[in-house]
């Protein structure tokens with residue numbers, strides 16, 4: 001374990017923002033994580049946990065220690081007639097893990113293919129896509145409690161999962177380091193094909209639904225719709241889809257009959273991309289930051305954007321949507 005000084009973070013965040021960490025350390029085991037929290041570097045400095053850097057926006061250099069969580073390993077801990085239970089270390093790469101499950105014919109996360117980031121970060125915002133949220137496959141999350149160094153387990157309920165939300169983004173933020181996640185997968189696949197263009201893409205591919213085919217269809221759709229972050233810096237959807245009351249939705253519907261929304265309990269969730277597009281920002285730039293021309297929810301780095309340029313654009317979009325629709329857009333990305 002080596003603590004590095006003045007470490008460049010540009011290649012460690014998918015926005016490709018130039019930022020420097022005063023201290024940086026890569027932690028390859030739980031033992032190293034336990035060791036670092038006892039160190040003076042950790043005790044005397046602010047700290048930041050970093051996985052794949054795909055849901056983070058650096059607006060300044062980080063004047064503290066960045067802990068890159070990199071512990072690897074996958075272990076089957078139980079199998080029954082219908083399910084397999086897997087304990088997966090936080091530093092495993094999510095995309096490879098999805099492919100590994102498909103290869104073994106374990107079902108549950110195939111619709112979450114091609115989402116960047118680490119397994120250990122998947123519970124933080126309860127990643128979701130194409131009709132699936134990771135919370136539905138999570139049994140428990142193993143964490144290190146920073147206050148006393150104890151390793152404890154939180155069950156699914158204790159994680160307080162919600163739409164792009166969990167205890168790790170709320171009251172437990174900066175209190176726990178996620179060490180591993182235990183998943184429950186089905187050995188008898190339940191295929192979810194009703195969402196978005198999955199069926200259409202399967203048809204285009206001349207294949208029938210299977211775990212592998214669904215995942216490949218989703219990969220195709222995502223590659224077509226989203227910019228490749230290795231070429232154009234971005235963090236996927238920058239904003240959450242806002243939830244409004246039935247009354248607010250009905251009022252908006254009178255004024256905007258084509259508004260895109262879907263029921264969510266007693267409320268309605270509005271498609272944030274539609275709101276941004278209608279407020280005139282799709283494809284527009286502010287300095288070196290822009291709204292992607294195909295997907296208005298995605299903010300991109302046109303080359304040399306600073307985090308503050310991206311943030312200024314995000315705020316301009318929030319302002320425009322609030323002015324036009326009276327709806328507040330909440331950022332999904334973690335701003336540092």
Ligand SMILES: Cc1cc2nc3c(=O)[nH]c(=O)nc-3n(C[C@H](O)[C@H](O)[C@H](O)COP(=O)(O)OP(=O)(O)OC[C@H]3O[C@@H](n4cnc5c(N)ncnc54)[C@H](O)[C@@H]3O)c2cc1C
Pocket residue numbers: 014048049050051052053054055056069090115116117118119120121122124125126127128129168176177178179226227229234235236237334
């Ligand atoms: C092109 C693209 C497409 C995307 N598509 C989707 C999508 O479809 N659905 C979706 O939900 N998300 C999507 N995302 C967002 C992102 O991939 C996910 O949120 C992912 O889970 C973030 O993982 P990460 O390891 O990169 O997290 P990071 O960005 O490294 O960290 C995210 C947050 O978690 C904290 N954190 C990191 N590690 C730990 C740990 N071990 N313990 C506790 N806290 C920790 C960090 O401090 C930070 O606050 C997309 C991003 C991109 C770039």
